[in-house]
Amino acid sequence: MEGKILSTLEFHKIVEQLTAKASTSLGKAKAEELLPVSDLEQVKKRLQATDEASAIDRLKGGVPFGGIRDVRAPIRRAELGGTLNPTELLDIATTSQGGRRLRRFLELAAEDHPIPLLVDLASLISEDRSTEERILQCIDEGAFVMDSASQELARVRQELRTGEARVRERLDQMIRTPSVQKMLQDNLVTIRGDRYVIPVKAEYRSHFGGIVHDLSASGATMYIEPEAVVQMNNRLRELRMKEEREVEKILIMLTTLVAQEAEVLSANLAILAELDFIFAKAVLARGMKATLPIMNDRGFLKIKKGRHPLLAKDVVVPLELEIGNHYSSIIVTGPNTGGKTVSLKTVGLLSLMAMSGLFVPAEDDSQLCVFDGIYADIGDEQSIEQNLSTFSSHMTNIISILRGMTPKSLVLLDEVGAGTDPAEGSALAISILDYIHSMGCRLVATTHYSELKAYAYDKNGVINASMEFDVQTLSPTYRLLVGVPGRSNAFAIAERLGLPKRIIDHARGQVAEEDQRVESMIATLEENRLTAEAERVSAESLRREVEETKRKLEEERRRFEEERGKLLVKAEQDAAAAVTKARREAEEVIAELRKLAMEGAKVKEHELIDARRRLDEAVPELAPKRAAVPAKKVRAIEPGDEVMVAKFGQKGTVVDVGAEEATVQLGILKMKVALAELELIKAAPAKQKHVQQATSSIKRTRDENARLELDLRGKNIEDSIIDVDRFLDESFLANFPQVYLIHGKGTGALRIGIQDYLRRHKHVKSFRVGAYNEGGIGVTVVELK
Incomplete structure (x- = not known):
């Protein structure tokens, strides 16, 4: 691509923006070299890399390029035999660390989002830490060669610190002497040219031996190294030279290690530059709100x-x-x-x-x-x-x-x-x-x-x-x-x-008729286009509204289905809980009945089994049931007929028949059941009908409302006895074997009065105080003849 074309289309300004997005000088240098290519596969690979970087930039919010430096020049100088300074060596070590950290970051990011190109590129970064670790063992974060770099350096520095302490101690003794203090400009020890000196007033120069190392700007103060510490300062000088030589040896050793790894380090730098360049493209795309073409x-x-x-x-x-x-x-x-x-x-x-x-x-x-x-x-x-x-x-x-x-x-x-x-x-x-x-x-x-x-x-x-x-x-x-x-x-x-319109009309007359027709045609086309555009915008708006309405309806339907499912599950759970509770209570009743039977009460075992079976059939099925089909009636149901009650699945005998329902005796229970739910099994014999009809003619009207219990709480004894007499007659006619009189606990007077009356009643076979689950002493259970 010609440079003139890139300049004409201002491609260099895009490159400048891209360069500014790079995190390292390596990436900036790579971005500055960006040029378009004409190979489709290469372009697709470039765009895929940018797409992967954009995904990481979006999901992770940034990439760790910290510590990475452009150390190509120091590496090249090490290859040529030069000696690197501590700062350059430290930059090489931190760059190696940064590359390894970046590799781990991308490998972890690949677990959340596929980035094959970036992972393949990062996998080429060397994991060898030997040179990096050796540099960091010798040079601290401030680019200072540490004492631990070598035993000789540690010994020299220890001796140097001891010597410096002795020199300062000797000079401190001198400046604390009263005769010397009057000759000093300041009572302090300072350094001039790596040698310890004291500030002496110029007029007392002759009282001090030693060497003058400096003079103040006014000439009033001379910085003198007293003779007493000259030999000691000379020794410090020798030690400092030894320190410098030892540090130089360490730097040469480390530079040699860098030179040996120069090829690997250079390859790492190239990869790091490419990765920074790729992520710079992702950051630029985010800033431009750009998309993948x-x-x-x-x-x-x-x-x-x-x-x-x-x-x-x-x-x-x-x-x-x-x-x-x-x-x-x-x-x-x-x-x-x-x-x-x-x-x-x-x-x-x-x-x-x-x-x-x-x-x-x-x-x-x-x-x-x-x-x-x-x-x-x-x-x-x-x-x-x-x-x-x-x-x-x-x-x-x-x-x-x-x-x-x-x-x-x-x-x-x-x-x-x-x-x-x-x-x-x-x-x-x-x-x-x-x-x-x-x-x-x-x-x-x-x-x-x-x-x-x-x-x-x-x-x-x-x-x-x-x-x-x-x-x-x-x-x-x-x-x-x-x-x-x-x-x-x-x-x-x-x-x-x-x-003026006159001028415009005259000008129009100068235009050829063919040109006027073309302009008129263009005007018509544009008018039609504007109309079509307006209609398209309106249609697009309607389409969006319809889609939004559809989306809302779908969302409502989904929520409805979820709520419906929850309600069904809850209803089934509630029903199952209710049935479980009822079954438990029924089991207790059956257990009590069996206990009574064992004690001599006239309760037959098959009646207990039949009651248990009805309880089992009462458990609701969670699956939907088919609607019950009303039984076909062969003829009208009459008293004394043996019938099947469809909703209970039980056989019974018809006691009485009304307009829409009949009273049916089911074992010890009498129930009103709709005629549509009765299926005739066996017609009653003519004699039985006659007896049944005769019997029904002497029934009181309260037979239809006969019940198993009578609540007498709050009444006096006289009224209660009248109610008990009527209740026992109705229960006897209803063929109830056992009834309950509820009189409460109170003072016990009502219980005693009622029980005295029961002893003399013709329909009472026996009576007892209610069991724990029947109401205790607040209830009297009466067994009828």
């Missing part, structure tokens, strides 16, 4: 709401463009300041970004092509130095384009044929466009010439386009309208600005 090599472009990446997001108008399917060339017409040049640059720059492995600021599923070359002639490149006119400059660029382009190229021409006579310029423009189109290139060109509108209509594979212009506001909207040629709008603008 779909790439092809068949010359197809479909840009959906593409934005120029160098323009502010809140002012740029998204570009909608498709080329390479039904047509390969687009001719954009219309007045200046309409955004034609921006549209050209957007197409070119987005293509360059995609070919460089960068995401593009457009909607998802935008498609771009890998071209073998992108050529552009955009803007006024008139050169005063070369004495070229605007037309000559354009022609020079176009000639260069015609020489270099291939059928797999993208050509962008701005104001083709401009700068010369309109008649000749339009003819030349048509010829140039015709040649480029015949080559099979993808072409987007802008022009003022109205003749090119007709060219686009007549040429197969070429389509007109224009930049939308609002005549009411006299301003462009910067929207590219593919399929609609541009209008001059000159007359409309002049009229809106107040030019």
Whole structure:
């Protein structure tokens, strides 16, 4: 790709933004070298790497590049035999640490999200820590060679510290002496040129032996090394020289280790630079709100709401463009300041970004092509130095384009044929466009010439386009309208600005009738387009509303089903709990009845078994049941008939028959059952009917409401005895073997009075106080004859 094209489309500004997003100087250097490539597979691999990095950036919020330095120069100097200083060695160690840390980070991130390219790249980072560990054993975080670097260095430094302490101690003794203090400018020990000295007043110089090492600016203070410590300072000097030689040995040793690992370290740096570069592309994509484009090599472009990446997001108008399917060339017409040049640059720059492995600021599923070359002639490149006119400059660029382009190229021409006579310029423009189109290139060109509108209509594979212009506001909207040629709008603008109508009408008369028809046709097309656009927007709004309503209904249905399921489960659980409780209570009743039977009461075992079976059948089934089918009636049910009660699955004898229900004797119980639920099993014999009917004629009306218990609580003895007498008669007629009289505990007077009456009653066989589960002493259980 020619550097001039990259400059024309301002690709270098994208590179500058990318460089700023890199975390290390290694990544910045890599980003500065970015260039688009024309190999489809390589472009796809670049974009895949950017996509993986974007996923990690989105999920993890950042990548650890801390501690990584550009140590290529120190490594190279170590290879050449130079000695590295402690700071350079420490940078090499921390870079090795940072690379290993980055590798572990990506391997852990791969467990949450697949990033095969990044993991493969990170796996090439060496895990060898020998050189790194040796450097960190010798050099601390402040880039200082530690005493532990070698035994000799530790011994020398220990001796040096001891010697310094002795010198300071000797000098401290001197400055504390009263005779010496009066000769000192300050009572302190200081250092000049690595030697310990004391500040002496100049007039007392002769009282001190030793060496003068410095003089104050005023000359009033002399910094003297007394004779008493000269030999001691000399010894310190020797020790410092030994320390320097030992440190030099350690640095040479460490530099040798770096030189031996230079190839591995350099390879690690290259990988780290590539990883930082890839993640810089991901950060740039996030900042631009860019997306992954779909790439092809068949010359197809479909840009959906593409934005120029160098323009502010809140002012740029998204570009909608498709080329390479039904047509390969687009001719954009219309007045200046309409955004034609921006549209050209957007197409070119987005293509360059995609070919460089960068995401593009457009909607998802935008498609771009890998071209073998992108050529552009955009803007006024008139050169005063070369004495070229605007037309000559354009022609020079176009000639260069015609020489270099291939059928797999993208050509962008701005104001083709401009700068010369309109008649000749339009003819030349048509010829140039015709040649480029015949080559099979993808072409987007802008022009003022109205003749090119007709060219686009007549040429197969070429389509007109224009930049939308609002005549009411006299301003462009910067929207590219593919399929609609541009209008001059000159007359409309002049009229809106107040030019007299007479002048405008006269001007219209100067325009050829054919041109007027073309303008009228374009106006009609634009009006139809605006109407269709409004209808499309309305339909889109309705579609979104319908989809939203559908989504809400689906959500409501889903919640309803969930709630319904929960309610069903809860109802089944509640029913099962109720049945369990009832079964438990029934088991207690049956146990009590069996106990009574064992004690001599007249309760038959088969009645107990039958009661237990009915309880088992009372357990509700959780699966849905089929609706019960009413039994067919052979004839009308009559008293004394043996019938089957469908809902209980039990046989019984009809006691009485009403209009819609009958009283049925089921064992020791009498129940009212709807006639529709009775199935005749055996008709009663004529004699039995007669007896039954005769019996029924002497029944009291209260037989229909006979019950097993009588509540007497709150009544006096006289009233209670009357109620008990009536109750016992009704129970006897109902053939109840046992009834309950509830009188409460209280003082016991009511219980005693009732029990005295029971001893004399003709229907009472025996009575007893209620058991614990029957109410205790508050109830008297009466067994009837």
